Amino acid sequence: MNPVRTERSNAVYRGPTVDIGDAWVERATVKLPSGPVNVVYMDWLPKPEELELIRTGAVVRLGIWGMEPIPPVSMQIRDDLKIVALEPPEIAED
Secondary structure, three states: OEEEEEOOOOEEEOOOOOOOOOEEEEEEEEEEOOEEEEEEEOEEEOOHHHHHHHHOOOOOOOOOOOOOOOOOOOOOOOOOOOEEEOOOOOOOOO
16 A cells, blocks of 8 residues: 545655655544544555455554554545545655
8 A cells, every 4th residue: 555645634754764755644633522632644545456455355454563552543444535646745855
């Protein structure tokens, strides 16, 4: 899967090292009964071969590295987000 920029992307998460790329994200606040919660969404577009695997029963796996206990996470299928860019963000010059 490749991370993509949607019309709701409003920030860039910079990879901390050269082998970890930058990615567009949406920073948002979600209102819950217990109060507002800050959320970061990263949108991904499966490759055609991955879509075929999913169609035939493969699972989508979420990995959370180095996190104990596991923080709250979500995973959704969205068909209401318009992709505006497939390439990663420009690397910022310091």
